[in-house]
Amino acid sequence: MTDIHIKDAQVVTASGIQHGEIAISDGTIDAAGPASSVPTPSDPDTVIDADGMVALPGAIDVHTHMHDDELFPDGIDFASQTASAVAGGVTTVIELPTQTPVTTPEAMQEKAAACSALAHVDFGLVAGNVQDPDIDVAGIVDAGTADFKTFTADPYLASDASIARLMRRVGDAGGTVRVHCETQGLLDDARSAIDGDEPEVYMDSRPLEAELDAISRAGYFAEYADCPLHVVHISSGSGAREGDRFKSRANVPVTLETCPQYLAFSKGDVAEHGPFLKVNPSLKSDAERERLWDAVQDGTIDLIGTDHFPTYRETRDVGWDDIWEPYAGLPGVETMVEFLVSEGVHEDRISWPRLRELVCAAPAQNAGIYPKKGSLQVGTDADVMLVRTEEYEVTADGLTFVGGWTPYEGQQWSARVDTVVAGGEVVAKDHEVQSTAGRGQFLDRPL
Template sequence: MRYDLCVRNARIVDERGTWRGAIAIHDGRVAALFADEPDGPADEIIDARGLPVLPGLVDIHVHFNEPGRADWEGFECGSMGAAAGGMTTVVDMPLNNFPAVVDGQTLAAKAAALSGRSLVDYLLWGGLVTDNVDTLGDQDAYGIPGYKAFMSNSAIDDFPAAGDGVLYEGLRHAAASGKLVAVHAESETLTAHYTARLRAAGRIDRRAWLESRPPLAELEAIGRALLLARAAGARLHIVHVSLAEGVDLVDAARQAGQQVSCETCPHYLTLDEDDFLAIGPRAKCAPPLRSRANVEALWQRVLQGKLDLIASDHSPCPTADKLRGEDDIWQAWGGISGVQLLLPLLLEEGVHRRGLSLPLLARLTSANPARLLGLYPRKGSLQPGADADLTIVDPGQEWTVSAGALFARHQHTPYEGRRLHGRVITTLVRGRVVYKDGEIVAPPGHGRLLAAASLPRSND
């Protein structure tokens, strides 16, 4: 057999373990794995030099802001950052692009606008908002995995929060149509109450942002979402859980038989509230950064396998929208760009510092998110027949984060100056090298719009 490409001298990693060998690739798919050398020649050889080769990462939570706000990021920059971060599939949220995805028409327009724009494969989330529950089914085209809903103000005017009635009806629709509902779980009642009080008191300091969104607001919303989803019989996913206690609520529900999953993000595993007070607007996000004790407790949950997956919640904005919060924290955009740094941060904070194994890293960043989308093992694995999406990393290479070296359209990061062990060397999407040694080496448009399979399950 003659192969298109062979990655030899690899430390092949998947969620089950690591082993030495070679990966033969043909027609964009993994053709075979070999313990030593492949059984035939290849047109192109990549020598992995003994470095780990992981399944390409699947990031189910990005905001690339296109169409309508591509000046904030756009799919071209966003997907280049993803490729440079070892990601080969991303799932774009329905808001921050304009108009937001709330019906069949806006979804169709978004899918058309993104054609030929992405370097990596992608899917689109649908949206559940105040007034679209009766027409949710109109979004079921274009392979959406489900609908994103906010339990608190989204900060985007055309994506209003879903109250409990709407959320419950949306969950019932999702249960019937085999879709997920992904919720931003913070209580509107509590966050609005504290925000109003703090603003009335004239508070504009950084700590006011933390006080306006206390742990209680997140835990109350997670508990309520679990209750509503259980009553509706729906499959629930909770995005960006910031609290170890929040993970425990989800885990307890799962132990009791509920179909629920949750994600956390690299910023909740890296930065704490003292970092936020020191860094300021660049580290503003919602839910906000939490205590150092919580960061460590969250890591414990990761290492115990209680978290389903880690996603970036890549949420960029023009630098000016961060800077205007320097003197008044309410004025800053809340969101952290993480798509390019998720894997390096997990290599540093997890693998290097806390003993996170590479197979568990692969489970959290590729296998489990692919399962959630119903795309495993075609995505999220290196099994023969899988799409040849892979990333070669050097876990020992030390480097310093600098915003200027990111592919983001607006180069600001709360991780500026951070020393990391662990770097992405090469990324392949469906057998094509798209990123290598700091350079993007394929044109935008290589990425394809994928369709999620319906009725994904959390625990299979």
């Protein structure tokens, strides 16, 4: 384990930004703050001159799909995807099920073991996708997660009664239910009115009202069941407002997540990007996108995750001819921080402390791993990223992601993740990953 001394950094705190230093030994933070308060390590193995770069805790992405042997092709696995994470400053991921269910303690243990062998970053798991609520909730909690994912829409649609019962059982156990909120009946009806197969029609198949209705009902279900609720990937400002009603009136915690793609794009962008913006929920109007930025600014949205979903470019290209063919979902773990700094902080939409809240502190709290993760408190895990200001054009070639594409291709950004430290070791520099698969640890997340 090395000792690292980071000098001449702009350290982001909960309330501001201060010039200072960070001292790290044995994988933990020894000190972080003004130089006068940080004792100089006697003989550090590594001195990093940050040269005025901004220092933040490593980011936590609470919504990723990275490991599914039944679904993902060769080369897309937990090793390549967590490498992509660490290249972009994300030093912890929470992995959600995709196609392969994780609804038993044994499946949890197996997935934790399989991912541990491949992980570049520390990770936690979510159980799901729950359709039958009569699962071994206590056993799954013992196996390392109190987070359960369920859907109000295909292909993992759970009935209203199943969601209510799951929430009662998880609420009793002290856990949280994460809900994909789009009402299937409205999706069915919207789809029935469409006969084309060009990319633009996909947006019409997933109307805003499907999201609003499902968020509202998830709120009432959580209230009824006394179960903490986390609403994943909210795609509209109106959706955020809908969820916000339950933060004040519900007897249980309600947390709201959005993703960079809903802040970066609106449905008008699909004409240019086609299947490379196919995502669920679908993109909404420009006005909803602006309202969503407002909700990110004012704290209505609690945190940002990515819903990272990896595919190769070729499997997406077929969607130009038939948008119904490719799987929905976008890669985003590696670009989250750079997008939010470039388009958020540098465009004066959010402050550095607000960014720290959105991608470090709040996600760590949501995942039950704060302040071990998401802070620079003394004695916590030494996960740190340095971000530099630099104008550049985003290209898939400039990323570690193996899929060969990014929805942000060609955009002009102004922030680059420079150096990433995880567990007290330099693990990435300029998107070049220096860690090895298997260094990441499974985060058993007790209640």
